[in-house]
Amino acid sequence: MENNENMEKKSTIELKELDEETLFMVSQTFKALSDPTRIRILFLLSQKECSVNEIAEDLSLRQSTVSHQLRFLKNLRLVKFRRAGTSIYYSPEDQHVLSLLNQSIDHALHD
Amino acid sequence: MENNENMEKKSTIELKELDEETLFMVSQTFKALSDPTRIRILFLLSQKECSVNEIAEDLSLRQSTVSHQLRFLKNLRLVKFRRAGTSIYYSPEDQHVLSLLNQSIDHALHD
DNA sequence: GTAATATATGTTCATCTGTTCATATTGTTT
DNA sequence: AAACAATATGAACAGATGAACATATATTAC
Numbered sequence: 582m583e584n585n586e587n588m589e590k591k592s593t594i595e596l597k598e599l600d601e602e603t604l605f606m607v608s609q610t611f612k613a614l615s616d617p618t619r620i621r622i623l624f625l626l627s628q629k630e631c632s633v634n635e636i637a638e639d640l641s642l643r644q645s646t647v648s649h650q651l652r653f654l655k656n657l658r659l660v661k662f663r664r665a666g667t668s669i670y671y672s673p674e675d676q677h678v679l680s681l682l683n684q685s686i687d688h689a690l691h692d
Numbered sequence: 693m694e695n696n697e698n699m700e701k702k703s704t705i706e707l708k709e710l711d712e713e714t715l716f717m718v719s720q721t722f723k724a725l726s727d728p729t730r731i732r733i734l735f736l737l738s739q740k741e742c743s744v745n746e747i748a749e750d751l752s753l754r755q756s757t758v759s760h761q762l763r764f765l766k767n768l769r770l771v772k773f774r775r776a777g778t779s780i781y782y783s784p785e786d787q788h789v790l791s792l793l794n795q796s797i798d799h800a801l802h803d
Numbered sequence: 804g805t806a807a808t809a810t811a812t813g814t815t816c817a818t819c820t821g822t823t824c825a826t827a828t829t830g831t832t833t
Numbered sequence: 834a835a836a837c838a839a840t841a842t843g844a845a846c847a848g849a850t851g852a853a854c855a856t857a858t859a860t861t862a863c
Contacts, residue, residue: 632839632840633839633840633841634838634839634840644839644840644841645840645841645842647840648840648841648842649841649842651840651841652841652842666838666839667837667838667839667840668838668839668840669839669840
């Protein structure tokens, strides 16, 4: 009974609907960022557009691992790609998720 | 070679270290928010301080399920608690994570 | 003290995840 | 067209995860 009127500043969550669909979308978004490999891929792509092989080499991952994770990120529309010759170059598509990642890294670094 | 100087606005991720420890912390934070049950618990707690049983009843979850998830959130310092009689009341502890959740819900709702 | 209530914990189980290998597909280049 | 290069895909496996049950612990009330 002492915690019922804290919806002003400090970004407390306002009363909103949390229907099943929203809940699923939100959890999926965070799931995308819950794996170190995916974070490293997104982090790398936020710095430079990369082909699949470049990602694999830069992060010391198998090509198939990168490809599988890119499919995951692609399905969630978090990355886009373009073909260039025989390679396919990936880059981030969702600025919002990149922002969430950025904030979280900042917060972790500043302890 | 066309994506190398986009570190101004739009919250592109700046060049930072992504050491193992930071990577782990960040991924753990997002993992906490990647499960619908934990999201519902945090969302509920952001609105009112609750005992374990209140959470279980409000969200139609087993008491043990709630307790296990609370332990998870407690380990990550995302919730705090106080004892009152025979009950234990939980509330959010990490404003930053609450902010991430809030942003993500907003984004999902505004499509 | 004992009984009652609230919460925490251990274990089991089914499911989900992420990686790897092997192979298929796709587009390019000659 | 064939050969090549880059990427995607399928299957299999190990490990992680979340829910449920039963039970243990802890505090209050009597």
